[in-house]
Amino acid sequence: MKIILRKDVDNLGDAGEVVNVKPGFGRNYLIPREFAYPATKGFLKVYEQEKKLHENKSARDLHKAQQLAGKLGNLSLEATVQVGEDDKVFGAVTAQDIAGLIAAKGYEIDKRDILLDEP
Template sequence: MKLILTADVPNLGAPGDIVEVKDGYGRNYLLPRQLAIPATRGAEKQVAAIKRAQKARQIRDLGHAREVAGQLGNLSVTVKAKAAGDSGRLFGSVTAADVVDAVRAAGGPPIDRRAVEVPGQIKTVGNHAVTIRLHPEVTTELGVEVVAS
């Protein structure tokens, strides 16, 4: 299936890229989430406009992304997990949405949960590092302390 990406998709491409993906991936993931549109002749003409707009946003957003990364570097984030066993193992796991809520509660800048990359699953109490991809050129590590409530 030939698609035109409308948003940045990790390990696939940037907005405006024409990609060839398997039918199920396109039909069940990319199209319902509006991350891509079908590649038709009319849509292919819009690729130049999408790439131009993306390039203008990147230049404008790079400085802002660095500013947000600086704000996140000075932040102390604590995630309160619902419950944990005696050994410190959580009954469940900490998700990217939990990290975003904790950043917002700590007074940090608003970030998108899709930009947060949680390594594997956080299933224990303690300090963990998560990666936040703010821009294709700007990523930052955030220390997250998980405590049982």
């Protein structure tokens, strides 16, 4: 059975590829979980439309992120944390804490958009 992958699937292929799979795997697993479409002309058109929508959304999100990064570039934040003996910090400053500090300055950002190497 030929299918069009909607998402990257481990050991099978990347999104947009047309791959051959066993009929049961395609009908019972990939298609119901929206990992793939049957490879027909109609679904090729649907996939192309989805791809264009996704690219447009990604471009808008990137533009918004770049604008926000420009505004936040010179922003300074201070976090108050509890410390114990020998100035050891209890806990950590997390993405949620940083999002709260940024929100207090008047900018809206989701904690999932803040990437930290270490909390």
